[in-house]
Amino acid sequence: MAVGRVTVPVRSPRLVPRPRALKVLVADDHCVLLEALTQLLAGRGLHVVGAVANGQRAVLLARQRRPDVVLLDVVMPVMGGLDAARHILRATPRTAILFLTGYAEDHVVLEGLRIGVRGFVVKAQGADELIQAIHDVSAGAVYVSPCYSRTLLQALARGHPAGPKPLSDRELQMLRLIAEGKTAKQAAHLMSISVRTAECHRARLMNKLGIHETAGLVRYAIRQGWIVA
Numbered sequence: 339m340a341v342g343r344v345t346v347p348v349r350s351p352r353l354v355p356r357p358r359a360l361k362v363l364v365a366d367d368h369c370v371l372l373e374a375l376t377q378l379l380a381g382r383g384l385h386v387v388g389a390v391a392n393g394q395r396a397v398l399l400a401r402q403r404r405p406d407v408v409l410l411d412v413v414m415p416v417m418g419g420l421d422a423a424r425h426i427l428r429a430t431p432r433t434a435i436l437f438l439t440g441y442a443e444d445h446v447v448l449e450g451l452r453i454g455v456r457g458f459v460v461k462a463q464g465a466d467e468l469i470q471a472i473h474d475v476s477a478g479a480v481y482v483s484p485c486y487s488r489t490l491l492q493a494l495a496r497g498h499p500a501g502p503k504p505l506s507d508r509e510l511q512m513l514r515l516i517a518e519g520k521t522a523k524q525a526a527h528l529m530s531i532s533v534r535t536a537e538c539h540r541a542r543l544m545n546k547l548g549i550h551e552t553a554g555l556v557r558y559a560i561r562q563g564w565i566v567a
Contacts, residue, residue, distance in 0.1 A: 359383055360476050361385045362406065362408075363399055365389075365393060365419075366411040367415055371461075376389045382469050392414045393410070393414050394422070396410060400429065400433060408423075408433055410438070413439075420446070423435045434475040436456055436458075436471060436472060457475045457480060509542060512525060512529070512540055516555050523536075
């Protein structure tokens, strides 16, 4: 009896699509650190879409390249980290902002989280923690370095961060001009408002911040990253 040939169909292996590498934009005014971060992130499988030295450049590139995560320093020239974060979140609300900083004071962290920043990583932490934080914030989680105070962590747990009242755009502009040494008359001219209105903005921002002398306002502006010492 002839035995017929039996053909067994061979199924081609199912192709599993590779996950897309996260797009990360990095901003830090220390050139050596910026280069090291770029190499570290690329070596860990992340796609670095830009590396810039100030917040203004970070805002421009974020608008153009729509990164998944923007890694920002708090204090940078031209435009500080918090200001850059505000602009980026308005332009690309799906982008996760993560601060990498030497150490930011608690009120800076609270203000950052209030405006929608997803995390703060201290530069003293290891590379593994930074990479994990990037993946966490890209997935919608919030990451705050455990070195921050218990008061801050308790405020986060309650979901009601209690920081200074947010300043209006005019008050922010006035704060920067005061920190640059401008008089009320000079500020009024630059803002195209009356001297009386400029003095009102100055008084209102002092009351909001609880700071009633120029030196204190300058220190506050430096801590927020709005000016560089």
